[in-house]
Every structure is written in structure tokens, then in C-alpha cells.
Amino acid sequence: MTENEKLTPVPLADAIDNFIKRIGMSVAWVYVVLVLVIMLQVILRKGFASGLIALEELQWHLYSIGVMFGLSYAQTTNSHIRVDLFYSRLRAKTKRIIEVISIPTMVLPFIVIIFLQGIDFTAESYRVNEASEAASGLPYRWAMKSVIPISFALLGLAVISRFIRDITLLIKGDD
Numbered sequence: 001m002t003e004n005e006k007l008t009p010v011p012l013a014d015a016i017d018n019f020i021k022r023i024g025m026s027v028a029w030v031y032v033v034l035v036l037v038i039m040l041q042v043i044l045r046k047g048f049a050s051g052l053i054a055l056e057e058l059q060w061h062l063y064s065i066g067v068m069f070g071l072s073y074a075q076t077t078n079s080h081i082r083v084d085l086f087y088s089r090l091r092a093k094t095k096r097i098i099e100v101i102s103i104p105t106m107v108l109p110f111i112v113i114i115f116l117q118g119i120d121f122t123a124e125s126y127r128v129n130e131a132s133e134a135a136s137g138l139p140y141r142w143a144m145k146s147v148i149p150i151s152f153a154l155l156g157l158a159v160i161s162r163f164i165r166d167i168t169l170l171i172k173g174d175d
Contacts, residue, residue: 010168016161017076020154024073027065034062053134061144068151075158096166103163111156118148 037058045051074080087095124130125142132138 008169008172010165013161013165013168016157016164020072020076020158020161023154024069024076027069027073030062030066034059034066037062053132053136054138057132057134057138061138064144065147068147069154071151072154072158075155075162093170096170099162099166100170103159103166107159108156111152111159115149115152115156118145118152122146122149 037055041051041055041059044055071080087098090098122142122145125145130141130145132141138144
């Protein structure tokens with residue numbers, strides 16, 4: 001966030017951002033679990049020459065959860081990566097105008113498409129009771145696939161919050 005956004009409260013956007021930050025901080029604990037699962041898998045594999053397929057799959061799932069939910073957190077805290085060749089040199093007002101134009105024309109349509117496709121993807125997985133192809137793999141693959149629409153709904157909420165913030169600050173004339 002820019003310095004002005006920290007100083008200028010936008011109550012609705014602030015409430016949405018705080019909600020997403022709380023979720024992000026809670027979900028971040030999956031990385032602790034992920035490290036423990038990796039350590040256990042390494043000990044089993046190197047120490048006892050027998051790793052578990054379920055632990056291998058659980059690693060992928062935990063990493064996916066962290067990354068997918070991290071998208072909305074990164075958007076909310078403005079810690080995502082941008083192509084900043086010119087953007088960093090622009091005035092705050094110009095940056096806000098770019099955001100106000102690009103969010104509804106580029107970002108939200110992409111999020112809506114992924115969200116809707118993610119729902120279909122998850123529903124089909126649930127319908128067929130999809131599980132791992134490995135005999136000792138994890139069941140209920142639909143639960144993992146449900147992370148896609150849920151995390152993109154949160155990302156959509158984060159982007160809408162950004163849009164509200166930028167519109168409000170443009171109208172107020174805060175630079």
C-alpha cells in the first residue's frame with residue numbers, strides 16, 4: 001500500500017482488507033504443517049527407506065492451499081509482483097486511474113472465469129467422488145479442488161476492495 005492509503009481510511013475497503021488479512025494469516029499456518037510433513041517424509045524415506053504416497057500428495061495439497069490463498073493476501077497487502085518499469089514512477093492519482101480502468105476490464109473478468117470454471121471443476125470431481133489414482137493416495141480430491149473457487153472468490157473480494165479504495169481516494173482527491 002502506498003503511504004497515503006495507510007493514512008487515509010476507507011472504511012469498507014479497510015474492513016474487507018482486514019477480513020482477508022485474517023484469513024491469510026490463518027491459512028499461513030499450512031506452511032508450518034507443510035514443513036513438518038516434508039520432514040516426516042524425508043525421515044521415512046532416508047531413515048527407513050519407505051516414504052508414503054499420501055504424504056507426498058499432502059505436500060502438494062498444502063503448498064497449493066498456501067499459494068492459492070496467498071493470492072488474495074498479496075493483493076490486499078500490495079505485496080504481489082508487478083511489472084514496474086513505468087508504474088513506480090507515476091503519480092498516485094495516475095496509478096489509481098490505471099487501477100480503476102484495469103480492474104473491471106482485465107482483472108475481474110479473469111477472476112470470474114477462473115471462479116466459475118473452478119466451481120464446475122470441483123462439482124465434477126465431487127460428482128464422480130474423485131480420489132488419487134494411487135492406491136494409497138488421498139481420497140476426496142474435490143475438497144482440494146474446492147480451494148480454486150474459494151481462493152478466487154477471496155481474490156475477487158480483494159480486487160473489489162482495491163477498486164473501492166482507488167475510486168474513493170480519486171473522488172476525495174487524496175494524492
